[in-house]
Amino acid sequence: MDLALDSVSVELAGTRLVHDVALKASAGQMVGLVGPNGSGKSTLLRCVYRALRPATGAVLVGGDDLHALAPREAARRVAALPQEHSAEFDFTVAEVVAMGRLPHRRGFGGPSDGDLGRCTEALRQVGAGHLAERGFLSLSGGEKQRVLIARALVQEPRLLVLDEPTNHLDIGHQLEVLALVRAAGPTVLTALHDLNLAAGHCDLLYVLRAGRIVASGPPAEVLEPGLLAEVFGIRATPVRHPGTGAVHLLFDRLRPDLASSDQI
Template sequence: MDVTLDDVTVEVAGTALVRRLNLAVGAGEVVGLVGPNGSGKSTALRCIYRALRPTTGTVLLDGSDISGLSLRDSARSVAAVTQDGSPELDFTVAEIVELGRYPHHRGGAALGERERDVCVEAMRRVDVTHLAHRGVLSLSGGERQRVLIARALAQEPAVLVLDEPTNHLDVRHQVELLSFLRTCGLTVVVALHDLNLAAAACDRLAVLREGAVVDDGPPSDVLTPDLVGRTFGVRPDIVRHPVTGVPQLVYHLGPDDPIPGGTHP
């Protein structure tokens, strides 16, 4: 299933958080949104999973306006893992993951065998099977993050939207998650701060600045010292990964001359 943001603008209290944003994500493609804090990444993602309605413009799924779908129907197609989605009630891990079946399941009946199998597989994918009977509030931040990813996978979506999914994850689980995204066959739109992880995981990167896309293309085309300097205010050296050949950024820690036009902390 493809996703298109067509001339999307979101205004809140008279301020444009994204402005005339255009982005097309093909079926099965993994596209990363990168950019400095406040560049509009999370706002763009919220429009896809319908937490926000664009002020102007349209979000399309396979060419159809998503606003024309019921919330249940859109949740059957689009699953999201947000930055602020940590559970507040102490359900077990298994119960949290089972909530992912809600868009497909009507009434108060127990889940069927197939639905339980879907949840078990989702937990296995993100290495939380051994936590199934633990209360979610007893878990570490990284463990909770993996539970939320399992819940999204249990929805069996065609489109997976992830907002900083590697937050709190240790190195092993970061690598396993991003490896899964590359091979899962879903349409994935993911916001990432780590440009090296973004380059390794994504087919394309869309660089956002001040609510607009300033560049869009394969990581090897997008991640240049000049663009990174203008967008993030630091100028890295770019090297190629010895196995995959994807660009990797090497930063210099210490005082540097300001980069004209760059975004500075």
């Protein structure tokens, strides 16, 4: 399902944090948001999964204004994994994942056999099947992250919004989770700090700085040394992955004496 952000601005406590963002993601694409801390990535994502309303503009999912949809319909279209989450009660892992099926259930009955089967399979896919009967609050940060990704997948969204989905994960699970999300089929909008993960897994990147889009396009075109020096204050050397051909970046601190040099 297509996603379009049409001149979206976001304000909090009277301060505009995101300015006139235009963004598009075609059905099945993985689109990444990258930028330094405080650039507005999480704020923009919160607007996309309805935790915030845009001050101006619209979030269009499948051509419909997401904020005008009924909550159940919106939940059938969009699932989110926020950067921060909390649980007041110590549900089991199986119960937490089953919550992802709520938009598809009727009445007040419990999950069906089909729902439970989807939940079991999602936990298996993220490598967390052995945790099903554990209390969620007893898990490590990485285990919790995998469980929450499973919950988002069983929601069967058409758009999946992920805010730093690889937080707390070791490198093996980082690669597995991003590949799994990609293979699951929904359109994905994700914020990523790791530029090499973004380059290797995203079809398009949008670079945010101070709440504005300053560059967009395929990773190999966007992640060029001049832009990275300007936005992140780093010296980057792009190389090509010998197997996939994807751009990979080697980083150094940007020395002041090189700030205006052609070597940047």
